[in-house]
Each structure stands twice: as C-alpha cells, then as structure tokens.
Amino acid sequence: MENMGDWEKMNLLNELIQGKELTKQLQDQLHLPVSSSSSSSSSSRDQTHEMLIHRILSSYDKALSMLNAEPPVGGCLRRLSESPPSLGGSPMSGGDSDRDLNDGSTQRKRKAIQRWTKQVRVAPGSELEGPLDDGFSWRKYGQKDILGAKYPRGYYRCSHRNVQGCLATKQVQRSDDDPTVFEITYRGRHTCNHPPAAVVPPFPLPENQTGSSASLDGPPLQIIQPQPEQNQTQSQDVAFDFRGDLAVITQNLDSNNDDHNQSSSMFGFPSASDNIFGVMSNSSHFSSTSHFLSSFQAGPNLGSTESELAMIVSAATSGNNSRATAHLDSDLPPRGMEFANEDISFDSTGFFP
DNA sequence: GTGATTTGACCAGT
DNA sequence: ACTGGTCAAATCAC
Numbered sequence: 229m230e231n232m233g234d235w236e237k238m239n240l241l242n243e244l245i246q247g248k249e250l251t252k253q254l255q256d257q258l259h260l261p262v263s264s265s266s267s268s269s270s271s272s273r274d275q276t277h278e279m280l281i282h283r284i285l286s287s288y289d290k291a292l293s294m295l296n297a298e299p300p301v302g303g304c305l306r307r308l309s310e311s312p313p314s315l316g317g318s319p320m321s322g323g324d325s326d327r328d329l330n331d332g333s334t335q336r337k338r339k340a341i342q343r344w345t346k347q348v349r350v351a352p353g354s355e356l357e358g359p360l361d362d363g364f365s366w367r368k369y370g371q372k373d374i375l376g377a378k379y380p381r382g383y384y385r386c387s388h389r390n391v392q393g394c395l396a397t398k399q400v401q402r403s404d405d406d407p408t409v410f411e412i413t414y415r416g417r418h419t420c421n422h423p424p425a426a427v428v429p430p431f432p433l434p435e436n437q438t439g440s441s442a443s444l445d446g447p448p449l450q451i452i453q454p455q456p457e458q459n460q461t462q463s464q465d466v467a468f469d470f471r472g473d474l475a476v477i478t479q480n481l482d483s484n485n486d487d488h489n490q491s492s493s494m495f496g497f498p499s500a501s502d503n504i505f506g507v508m509s510n511s512s513h514f515s516s517t518s519h520f521l522s523s524f525q526a527g528p529n530l531g532s533t534e535s536e537l538a539m540i541v542s543a544a545t546s547g548n549n550s551r552a553t554a555h556l557d558s559d560l561p562p563r564g565m566e567f568a569n570e571d572i573s574f575d576s577t578g579f580f581p
Numbered sequence: 582g583t584g585a586t587t588t589g590a591c592c593a594g595t
Numbered sequence: 596a597c598t599g600g601t602c603a604a605a606t607c608a609c
Contacts, residue, residue, distance in 0.1 A: 367584090367585065367586085368585075368586055368587085369586090369600095369601070369602080370587090370588085370600070370601060370602080371586090371587070371588075372588095372598095372601095374598085374599075375597085375598065375599085381599085383600070383601075385601095387585090397600095399600090
C-alpha cells in the first residue's frame with residue numbers, strides 16, 4: 229500500500245468524505261423530532277447518539293487529515309513481516325480456491341482474492357486440531373503437507389458454498405515453532421446469510437488491527453499479533469475484547485482491490501446465545517466501496533432501533549496508509565451484550581499493497 | 582441415510 | 596519439475 233496511486237488516494241478521499249456525509253445525514257435523521265411518548269430515556273439516548281456521531285465524525289476528520297498528510301504515514305504502517313507472503317509471489321501465491329469460480333472452464337487465470345491471516349493460539353492442553361471455531365460453518369475439503377512445514381495444512385470452505393454460493397475459504401496451518409499456534413488464512417468473503425456465532429471478523433480487517441474473539445466451545449484462544457506501530461493511537465491494540473480469555477487478531481490482508489465492496493460481511497460477538505452479532509452494513513448508505521462502516525447490531529431478539537445503533541464503528545480505509553480510528557465508549561452497549569472493555573476501539577489502517 | 586472428513590489424484594501457477 | 600490448491604471417491608460419524 230505504500231505505493232498508493234493518486235487515483236486510489238482520490239478514491240479513498242472520496243470514500244472518507246462520503247462516509248462523513250452519510251454520518252451527517254444519520255445525525256440529521258436522529259435529530260428528527262422524537263415522539264412524545266419517549267421522554268427522558270430517549271433524550272439520554274439522543275445524547276448517546278450525538279456523542280457517537282461526534283466521535284465518528286471526528287474519526288473521519290482524523291482519517292482525512294492523516295490522508296492529507298500522507299506519505300509519511302506509509303512507512304510506518306505496514307510491515308507485519310509475518311503476513312503471509314503474498315504479493316511478491318510466495319507460496320500461496322495465487323491462491324484462489326476458485327477454480328470453479330470461473331465456471332470451471334476456460335478462464336484459468338487465478339483471480340487474486342483478498343486474503344488475510346490471523347494467528348490463533350489454543351491452550352496447550354486443549355484438543356489438537358481444535359475446531360478453532362470462528363463462528364462460521366466450515367467444511368474441510370482437503371489437507372496437504374506443505375513443503376518445509378511440520379504440520380499439514382487444512383483447507384476449508386464455507387459449508388454454505390453449495391447452497392448459497394458462498395466462496396469464503398480458509399486454510400489452517402499449525403505453526404512449526406509453536407504447535408499451539410494456528411495460522412488461519414481466510415480468503416474471500418462470506419456471502420452466505422448465516423450470521424456467525426462467534427467473533428472472528430470474516431472480512432479483512434486492515435492490517436495492524438487487532439481484535440478479540442471468543443469461540444463458542446473451543447479452547448481459549450489467543451491471537452498472536454505483530455506489534456503495532458509505535459505511533460499509533462492507544463486504540464490500536466485491542467479492538468474488541470469481550471472476554472478476557474481469548475483474543476483474536478486479524479493480522480493482515482492482501483487485498484486485491486477488485487473486491488472492495490465487501491458490503492455484507494458479518495462478524496459476531498462471542499455470545500453463547502448468538503443473539504448478538506455485527507453486520508457490515510449492507511445498506512446503500514454504507515456500502516461505498518473503499519470504506520466500510522460496520523454497525524454492530526443487537527441480534528434478532530434485541531431489535532430495537534436504539535440497540536441497533538448502539539455501536540457504529542466506522543473505519544474508513546482501504547486506501548493505503550491512511551488510518552481511520554473510531555472509538556467507542558460503550559455507554560450504551562446493546563442489551564445483553566457484555567463488554568469486558570469499556571472503551572472499545574476499532575482502528576484501521578489502509579491495506580492496499 | 583445423510584452429511585462431514587480423509588486422502589490420493591489432478592490441475593494451475595511459477 | 597515442483598508446489599500449492601482443489602476435486603471427488605471412499606470412508607467415517609451421527
């Protein structure tokens with residue numbers, strides 16, 4: 229992403245600006261006269277909404293200013309040496325998982341697919357080859373010994389591939405050095421309508437972003453993550469930490485930008501009841517290509533508008549070295565949602581090569 | 582019986 | 596030629 233071209237930069241700027249505008253529109257919407265029935269409680273909610281929107285807007289401002297001040301930012305953000313070798317043509321080079329994507333026939337060119345990796349540590353005593361449940365339903369379709377690797381790599385695809393044509397796949401490889409560590413490489417995005425039961429973001433979070441997750445029934449997981457850049461905001465390190473016993477870090481992604489519009493990805497919160505999950509907004513308002521605006525929603529059982537708006541975390545990015553940060557002080561977590569951290573931050577950095 | 586996993590073979594990219 | 600990724604028949608588990 230270092231070499232973000234002017235065109236990409238412009239796109240990013242546009243997206244940021246658009247995101248900001250949309251947030252303002254949302255602000256206007258929320259300021260619509262409140263019905264008389266809702267009184268004090270709603271006004272306190274209004275305040276919360278106001279505060280959230282302010283934060284979102286300020287994040288956009290921040291991102292925009294960072295982008296304007298750009299070149300320097302670039303150098304520091306990237307790296308993540310442990311990211312899967314991607315662009316340069318590495319082992320995983322072409323990845324694809326989608327031979328059939330091209331209708332299985334003539335179009336052989338492997339389409340570069342966005343890919344991101346995280347490392348998950350399982351508790352030493354826990355079952356080997358644990359499910360590493362990330363909330364999605366995966367079906368194993370292959371396993372292969374990899375040259376130079378002690379352990380075979382497992383290949384999984386979304387169980388809903390056949391039914392819904394979901395092309396998401398992942399590869400799971402145990403680390404040679406530390407058998408309790410699994411490197412999971414996600415490829416493609418989920419297009420299925422099955423909300424995850426747990427938290428791993430099945431969409432590429434920008435590099436350096438960290439997060440935490442819970443597996444519903446697996447062993448405690450902890451994700452290992454390359455150290456964040458020094459100059460980053462305090463929010464960098466922990467994006468979501470809903471349960472103390474595990475953490476998941478999405479490490480990197482190789483994105484190919486033909487896949488910007490990952491508007492419908494979903495990710496969930498650790499919730500045994502599966503009631504709570506986050507949804508990458510798929511609305512036309514939020515689906516602009518280069519940024520994503522994710523809204524965490526209360527699940528089906530918690531469907532009040534207020535809860536749905538409890539969190540809107542916006543990370544404008546995709547462009548390159550720029551970063552957008554959205555903090556969220558969860559004054560009003562959706563009902564049923566428990567936060568280990570009061571201050572949840574979502575920090576994203578650009579992720580174009 | 583149905584669906585998931587295993588595993589050897591095949592294919593594409595380098 | 597070699598390696599990673601996928602296919603698909605055989606096998607396993609529920």
